[in-house]
Amino acid sequence: MLSVTEHKEIEFSADLISKFEEIVTRYPEGKQKSALLPVLHLVQAEYGWVSPEAMEKVADFLQIQAIEVYEVATFYTMFFLRPQGKFVLEVCRTGPCCLVGAEKIMTHIEKTLGVKEGEVTADGNFSWRGVECLAACGMAPVLQIGPEYTFYENLTEESVDKLIENLKNKI
């Protein structure tokens, strides 16, 4: 999963660092490791994924071992361990969504984008994947798009087409 062949140095911006510093103040002295999840979310929002280099930098900042960051980043499914499309469509694939057509929506997205689950379109703009229950079963089927995790509810093939068109216009 973790590539160590290409090591690209990265530098977090002063703005990002100041956000990290604010987060650390939420916990008692010496418990700065608690900031790990919120910090990784900020890193992913900035870079689109969590690279091994970014993980090492996060470890340096929080004064913990790099392995402590790796084991967390690989455990939680929200963190991307490789580059994704500019927009990642995450479709809920769990029971209640499937009762009202989530599988059809995923097939439609695969066909429309022309890439399989987890792959990135040639222009680098889109990728998609099925995710487990998003706790929005009453508005099913649903999908979300990071990094703000905007929600799209009661999906139909038509509403998905419209959404993808709107996203293309944002590029």
Add this chain to the structure above:
Amino acid sequence: MARKLLLENINVPGIHTFDVYRQNGGYRAVEKALKTMTPDAVVEEVKTSGLRGRGGAGFPTGMKWSFLAKPEGRERYLVCNADESEPGTFKDRYLMTHIPHLLIEGMIVASFALGAKTSYIYVRGEMMPQIRILERAIAEAKNAGFLGKNILGSGYDLELYVQPGGGAYICGEETALIESLEGKRGNPRIKPPFPAISGVWACPTVVNNVETIAAVVPIINDGGEEYSKIGNGRSTGTKLISASGNLNKPGVYEIELGLPVEEFIYSEEYCGGIANGKRLKAVVAGGSSVPILPANLILKTINGQPRLMSYESLSDGGFQTGSMLGSGGFIAFDEDQCIVRNTWNFSRFYHHESCGQCSPCREGTGWMEKVLHSLENGHGKMSDIDLLVDVSKKIEGNTICPLGDAAAWPVASAIRHFRDEFEWHVTNPKEVMEHNYGLAKYADPLPKLEEVASQN
């Protein structure tokens, strides 16, 4: 109309803002608790109310609070569990989105009762919009003097923070949540020690669900005695039910505990019946981990009594013929749905979400998913059905945390009540790919108790 305690003002325009919430009686519970009550009196009031944890386990909240250790010189923590991820459950998202100050008000009162000076709301990472909403609401409350130093001149200090998760169902388990809050993988801890003795950063900790914390507000406002009068028996108060699946009006409903299931499904006040004029085949009444029941057993207990939405009535008959209220994730299946496919889907979920610490769960969920997949696609053998039961029994009760049970129950109950449909998948492998089994006898009048017993 039934009485509403949590969602009474949900439709008031601007209720998500501090000012409107306050104008509608918000933060009265904080004033009452901090100015006129001792922390112990607040705990007593919650005990009197009979409130039970709304996250799924249904443990009495007041009792949980009274277990909290209070050693001198050690911090204590309250952590709100907003890691809502149980398939079929979306009430906490609804509450945090529309009336965030109710949760904040409850957090202040509960933190005061427990003597916590710093509290956290652990929200699943996917709910980034809700995290923003809560952060804004916390800033508003702090600005108005309801958080921070010396709240309302009472001498009580409280800081409240929102902590995002990272996408892991297991973090809804309280010790996994604590691990996650410490910046680690969400691996549940071996208990004892319980969090009340050693929780976050080894300090005494209480973890409560969003809805539980919110319910503290009406309990303090109206008194525990008043709250306990609502509901049915030991199921006191109101409960948020997340209704999903093939219903005319899916959504979040606040019910008085004790409402008949039939009324909840079919009345216009609630779900308005089954969508597209179809018939009801099955219901998962309390989130994906509770046993699935066929239409006839969800509407009536095996003794022919109307089934009620309460902890006791939903579990009437034990796992043989009953289920659980759980988190209130009410999933309705119409006659066209395939129970085998849904069971496979749920098994895939639990396999995906198993943290991997305990081998029965890590390996067993994977095997259940594989066997169910082959059954669903017409490649199964008759012996696979008993194999599934066997695997589920070997997971149940043999893991550190309840995820193992949660993975075993849906499989065991689906086979218990829908064995005919599983067998049909084996005997009709071609038809399986063309159409579903249908309603069959699952909405027929109930079989006699002895017949049910002899089938198992």
